[in-house]
Amino acid sequence: MKLKVYADRMSQPSRAILIFCKVNGIDFEEIHIELSKRQQLSPEFQAINPFKKVPAIVDGRFNLFERYPADVSRKAKIHAVLDWHHLNLRRGAAGFVLNTVLAPLLGLPLNKEAAAEAEKVLTSSLSTIENIWLKGDGQYLLGGFRPSIADLSLVCEIMQLQLLDEKEHDRILGPHKKVQTWIASTRNATKPHFDEVHNVLYKLKLRLSLKQSSQADGERKSGIKGPIISKM
Amino acid sequence: MIGKLKVYADRMSQPCRAVLIFCRLNGIDFEEIKVDISKRHHLSLEFTEVNPLQKVPAILHGNLNLFESHAILVYLSSAFPGIADHWYPTDVFKRAKVNSVLDWHHSNLRYGEVNYVSNTVLGPALGRPRNPKAAAEAETVLLSSLSKLENIWLNGDGRFLLGSFQPSIADLSLVCELTQLEVLDETDRSRILSPYKKVLGWIEDTRTATNPHFEEMHNILYRAKKKFQQQRSRIAESGTETSNKMGRHSKM
Numbered sequence: 001m002k003l004k005v006y007a008d009r010m011s012q013p014s015r016a017i018l019i020f021c022k023v024n025g026i027d028f029e030e031i032h033i034e035l036s037k038r039q040q041l042s043p044e045f046q047a048i049n050p051f052k053k054v055p056a057i058v059d060g061r062f063n064l065f066e067r068y069p070a071d072v073s074r075k076a077k078i079h080a081v082l083d084w085h086h087l088n089l090r091r092g093a094a095g096f097v098l099n100t101v102l103a104p105l106l107g108l109p110l111n112k113e114a115a116a117e118a119e120k121v122l123t124s125s126l127s128t129i130e131n132i133w134l135k136g137d138g139q140y141l142l143g144g145f146r147p148s149i150a151d152l153s154l155v156c157e158i159m160q161l162q163l164l165d166e167k168e169h170d171r172i173l174g175p176h177k178k179v180q181t182w183i184a185s186t187r188n189a190t191k192p193h194f195d196e197v198h199n200v201l202y203k204l205k206l207r208l209s210l211k212q213s214s215q216a217d218g219e220r221k222s223g224i225k226g227p228i229i230s231k232m
Numbered sequence: 233m234i235g236k237l238k239v240y241a242d243r244m245s246q247p248c249r250a251v252l253i254f255c256r257l258n259g260i261d262f263e264e265i266k267v268d269i270s271k272r273h274h275l276s277l278e279f280t281e282v283n284p285l286q287k288v289p290a291i292l293h294g295n296l297n298l299f300e301s302h303a304i305l306v307y308l309s310s311a312f313p314g315i316a317d318h319w320y321p322t323d324v325f326k327r328a329k330v331n332s333v334l335d336w337h338h339s340n341l342r343y344g345e346v347n348y349v350s351n352t353v354l355g356p357a358l359g360r361p362r363n364p365k366a367a368a369e370a371e372t373v374l375l376s377s378l379s380k381l382e383n384i385w386l387n388g389d390g391r392f393l394l395g396s397f398q399p400s401i402a403d404l405s406l407v408c409e410l411t412q413l414e415v416l417d418e419t420d421r422s423r424i425l426s427p428y429k430k431v432l433g434w435i436e437d438t439r440t441a442t443n444p445h446f447e448e449m450h451n452i453l454y455r456a457k458k459k460f461q462q463q464r465s466r467i468a469e470s471g472t473e474t475s476n477k478m479g480r481h482s483k484m
Contacts, residue, residue: 050384051336059325072310073296079303084285086338132284 003028004058006048008035009200012094014055016156020149022193036106077142081133081150085157089129092122093157096172101163101208122172129154130176139185147189155186159198162205165212234294237262240282241289242269243452246342247301248289250408254305254401256445258315270358302334305401318398329394333385333402337409341381344374345409353415353460374424381406382428391437399441407438411450414457417464 005021005028007014021028033039033054040052049056095118099111129141136143140151158179161169173180187194195202239255239262241248255262267273267288274286283290283299290299293311298304309320321327347370351363381393388395392403410431413421425432439446 051380072307073298075310076296076298076303076307079306080298080300083300083302083334083338086335087343091339128285 001059004031005029006031006033006045006054006056006058008033008040008054009197010035010204011054012090012156012160013153015159015197015201016149016153017055017057018197019156019190019193020152022197023190074142078148078150081141082153084128085150085154088121089125089154090157092118092120092125093160094118096122097160097163100168119172126173126176126179129182130178134178134182139182141182147186151182151186152190155183158183159201162201163208165209235292238265238292239263239289240265240267240279240291242267242274243449244269244456245288246345246408246412247405249411249449249453250401250405251289251291251301251304251308252449253408253442253445254308254319254404256449257442258308258312258319260308260312301405302337302401305405309401316398318396319401321400326394330400330402333393334405336380337402337406340373341377341406342409344370344372344377345412346370348374349412349415352420353417357460357463371424378425378428378431381434382430386430386434391434393434399438403434403438404442407435410435411453414450414453415460417461 003021003026005014005017007018007030009015009018009032018030020026033045035054039045040049040054045056046052048058096115098108099115099118103110133141134143138145140147141154142148142150144151158173161172164172237255237260239248239251241252241264243249243252243266252264254260267279269288273279274283274288279290280286282292282297285299287299289301289304290297291304291307293307296307298307306320309315320330348367351367351370356362385393386395390397392399393406394400394402396403410425413424416424
């Protein structure tokens with residue numbers, strides 16, 4: 001039975017899995033679970049993943065829901081990055097984007113306090129990547145000369161920051177030169193699949209920036225400042 | 233020949249205990265180096281060289297320095313001979329499932345538990361103000377995680393996670409996390425845990441499977457539990473809250 005990948009390309013971890021499969025020529029069927037339409041809550045999907053989250057895969061007999069160097073030490077170091085990621089980069093990046101840009105789109109209230117907290121975690125995590133995880137001879141995490149699943153997972157997470165407006169994005173990422181180079185290297189190493197899988201995100205980014213400019217035009221014409229809530 | 237394994241740990245830390253118990257249980261030859269968090273040893277220059285992220289546990293094994301407890305447990309399972317397969321199965325599917333619990337743990341059980349205990353007991357003991365809002369939020373995550381353990385992760389024929397008949401590193405990691413709830417006041421702890429019968433049974437089973445090492449590594453936690461209980465009774469008797477007093481007398 002062909003591998004099935006249940007994914008929403010708006011989800012950072014979903015993108016990492018899809019890119020990995022494509023880059024490695026894994027034969028699979030992508031099944032779109034649209035989070036904005038709450039499809040993850042359907043009984044059919046719940047049977048695949050009782051946690052109702054993407055990504056999830058079905059491979060042969062088993063349901064599994066959550067290229068690997070053979071060298072045990074190197075593998076262990078990659079695990080360490082993957083472990084660190086959950087409560088650091090992911091928590092910071094996802095929390096920040098949610099509480100500044102995505103919440104209004106999902107009909108949720110903006111939470112300035114949560115955004116500030118998330119920004120702290122995000123900035124600290126980017127610093128850690130810049131100064132610790134990207135130390136070494138190679139351009140990838142842990143001084144690697146080739147990307148690992150950790151590179152793919154973390155870069156897909158950072159890509160979500162594309163949804164921020166240009167100024168915010170530059171303010172947050174600007175100070176981290178190594179991080180920027182590393183993102184470009186990882187993108188390059190996994191093309192054309194990287195950009196293809198990120199298309200959904202790029203399209204949303206475009207829509208958001210168009211909305212932002214028409215909002216700004218509208219405010220200029222009417223002379224009235226828009227409500228604080230609308231960042232779009 | 234690789235040098236002896238060094239494990240940098242503070243037994244008050246849940247992930248440290250999991251690593252120490254694993255080593256003892258499996259007869260791994262190692263040296264335990266105490267890093268006292270309450271004395272801020274983790275911020276020292278020497279320890280920062282071992283782990284630039286300044287957290288425990290961390291290990292040194294020959295040229296490898298490694299941190300993040302799950303990565304350590306996985307490494308130890310693979311790097312030492314004679315470790316029974318059930319700890320981290322070689323079967324790709326089974327291993328992947330164990331990995332998924334380990335992944336889920338960070339932002340769920342661990343996040344809920346750490347923040348709840350920190351905002352109700354450990355924080356105030358270190359002189360930090362109580363934060364009822366943060367405690368309430370953490371409790372929501374903790375209860376949701378316990379519910380998922382009860383209804384999803386503990387489904388199956390065996391008594392351990394993923395329906396297994398023997399414990400894996402995931403059982404060890406998560407049960408060490410839950411044991412931290414011992415420092416809560418009895419009523420609170422009971423209120424939180426008692427609805428989850430399978431979880432309670434599983435905690436017992438994991439303890440039994442890993443004794444006497446489990447009890448030994450948790451001794452310091454039980455002593456801290458006693459101290460907190462005594463402090464709580466003193467406060468109840470005196471009728472006032474004296475946070476300064478708690479800070480000075482606290483073993484934390």
